[in-house]
Structures are given as C-alpha cells and as structure tokens.
Amino acid sequence: xxxxxxxRIESDALVIEETALPGRxxxxxxxxxxxxxxxxxxxxxxxxxxxxxxxxxxADASVNALISRLRSxxxxxxxDERAELRTATGSYTLVLPADAFVDRERxxxxxxxxxxxxxxxxxxxxxxxxxxxxxxxxxxxxxxEDGDWIEAERRxxxxxxxxALEAIVEAEIDxxxxxxxxxxxxxxxxxxxxxxxxxxxxxRALAAGGNGAQAARVMDECRSAFAHAGVAVSAETxxxxxxxxxxxxxxxxxxxxxxxAPRK
Numbered sequence: 001x002x003x004x005x006x007x008r009i010e011s012d013a014l015v016i017e018e019t020a021l022p023g024r025x026x027x028x029x030x031x032x033x034x035x036x037x038x039x040x041x042x043x044x045x046x047x048x049x050x051x052x053x054x055x056x057x058x059a060d061a062s063v064n065a066l067i068s069r070l071r072s073x074x075x076x077x078x079x080d081e082r083a084e085l086r087t088a089t090g091s092y093t094l095v096l097p098a099d100a101f102v103d104r105e106r107x108x109x110x111x112x113x114x115x116x117x118x119x120x121x122x123x124x125x126x127x128x129x130x131x132x133x134x135x136x137x138x139x140x141x142x143x144x145e146d147g148d149w150i151e152a153e154r155r156x157x158x159x160x161x162x163x164a165l166e167a168i169v170e171a172e173i174d175x176x177x178x179x180x181x182x183x184x185x186x187x188x189x190x191x192x193x194x195x196x197x198x199x200x201x202x203x204r205a206l207a208a209g210g211n212g213a214q215a216a217r218v219m220d221e222c223r224s225a226f227a228h229a230g231v232a233v234s235a236e237t238x239x240x241x242x243x244x245x246x247x248x249x250x251x252x253x254x255x256x257x258x259x260x261a262p263r264k
Contacts, residue, residue: 003031003104004157005139009073011081022069024145025050029066031142032149033085033094034102040091052147067092104157107136111160114167118174127171134164162192169201178209193225196233200240207244215245 002008007018007027021027032049033041047059056062067085074083084095096102110133118126137160141153165188172181185202188195199222203215219241226233 001034001100001102002139003034003102004107004136004141005143007031009077009083011077013081014077016073016076020073022066022073025062026066026070027142028145028147028150029070033092034096035104035149035153037094037096040088040093042091046092049147049149103136104141107133107157107160107164110136111163111167114164118167118170123171123174126167127175130164130167130171133160134168137161137164162188162195165191166197166201169205173201173205173208176208178205178211181205181208189221194229194231196222196237200237203240203244212244212246215241219245 001010007021007030009016009030018027021030028050029046032046043060043063046063047055050063050066051059067087071085074085077083081097083097083100086093086095110129114126114129114133117129137157141157142150165184168184169181169188172178172184182202182205185198185205188198189202192198199218203212203218206212206214206218219237222237223233
C-alpha cells in the first residue's frame with residue numbers, strides 16, 4: 001500500500017484508490033491508523049488527528065461513522081488479504097496482513113540499509129536502495145492537508161529524501177559516474193541550500209569528472225548562501241574545497257642550503 005503521494009490499498013486481485021476512502025477525513029484516518037498500527041489508538045487521539053483544535057461537538061459520532069465506512073472499504077478484499085480494524089474499549093488497532101508492504105516503511109528501511117551496504121563495498125546496491133528511498137519520499141504526504149502529525153511526517157520524509165540524495169551522489173562517484181553524481185548533488189542543493197553536504201558532494205563530483213576548477217564557483221555559492229543566513233561555512237567544507245581545487249594556503253619559500261662548488 002502507498003501512503004506517500006496518492007493513497008492506495010492493493011492486493012493481488014484488487015486495487016482501491018484513495019477516492020474510495022470516506023472523503024478527506026477518511027484519508028487522514030487511514031494514514032494515521034497505518035502509521036500507528038502497532039499500538040491501540042484511542043478515540044480522543046483519532047479526533048485530535050482528524051480535527052486538531054477544531055474538534056466538533058459530535059466528534060465521537062463522526063469517528064464512529066468514519067470507522068464504519070472504512071471497514072466497508074476494507075471488506076472488499078479477500079479475508080486472507082484484508083486489513084482488520086479491531087476495537088477495544090475506546091480504542092482501535094489496525095492489523096495488516098503479515099506480508100503487507102507499506103511504501104513509507106520501505107523508504108525508511110532503504111535509507112537505513114544504504115550505509116551498511118556501502119560499507120561492504122557494494123556501491124550498486126547502495127545506489128539502488130538510495131534511489132528507492134528517494135523516489136518514495138519525494139512523493140510527499142497527504143497533499144492539501146494540515147496538522148501537527150502531518151507536518152512531522154513530512155519532515156521525516158524530507159530528511160529521508162535528502163539523505164537519499166546524498167547516498168546517490170556518493171554511490172555515483174564510487175561507480176565513476178561523475179555527470180550523474182553532479183546532477184544529484186545539484187538536486188540536493190536545490191532542495192536545501194543550507195545543507196553543506198550538497199556543496200561538498202558537488203565539489204567532489206566535479207573533481208571526479210575532471211572539473212575541479214569549477215569548485216571555486218560552488219564554494220562561492222555556498223559562502224553566499226550561508227552569509228545570507230548569518231552562519232559560517234564549516235571547516236570540513238573548506239577542507240573539501242581545498243582538496244578538490246588545489247586552493248591550499250601559499251607555501252612559505254623554502255630555505256635552500258648554500259650551493260658548494262663541485263668537487264674536482
């Protein structure tokens with residue numbers, strides 16, 4: 001099932017699009033239950049997730065109606081492929097089939113797996129995992145909706161997206177594909193102009209492609225962005241710049257020994 005981008009619930013035999021869910025509140029309810037399915041979720045918590053501080057007087061009745069309609073949607077699936085919404089005193093627990101796939105969790109698992117794979121020296125596998133994480137996270141979450149928990153989820157996905165771009169650049173450099181590394185690094189900077197790793201990775205990608213001289217322009221861009229934000233560029237970024245551009249500190253003249261006349 002997909003939570004990122006358009007909601008979708010699917011099995012081998014059936015696909016239910018988000019338009020089949022009970023309206024905007026139904027979309028929010030389903031997403032919230034999936035994200036929190038490993039514990040019981042109380043009625044009050046559900047009401048807060050759906051309405052925030054604007055909870056209506058008839059919130060309990062509305063939650064009951066939404067739960068009933070959501071159960072009707074889930075009942076369309078065969079019994080062995082069906083998500084179950086269990087009720088306890090004042091709470092609900094969503095139980096998915098044991099082999100259920102949730103795209104948001106796949107993205108999280110992929111980004112956690114990337115560095116371990118890369119440490120094993122498998123750049124191709126690291127690249128594949130990073131691409132999966134980026135593709136999922138970049139879809140966004142519940143577009144058009146708001147709420148504290150929704151914003152928190154968007155921040156998590158945004159961080160996964162940025163980490164994935166970093167991993168993609170590193171894997172492209174490891175696989176000696178500088179143009180692809182450069183494109184991903186520029187995407188990273190465009191996504192977050194104050195994430196220093198983007199500038200460091202772009203300079204490394206340019207150097208890998210034999211364009212280390214262009215690092216000066218990248219460093220100027222980095223310094224300008226950070227100066228505008230009132231923060232200083234880190235020593236690590238300055239070090240990478242010197243490494244890839246050869247812009248080290250001028251050396252002091254060496255003290256040579258007096259030359260002696262050659263022996264005869």
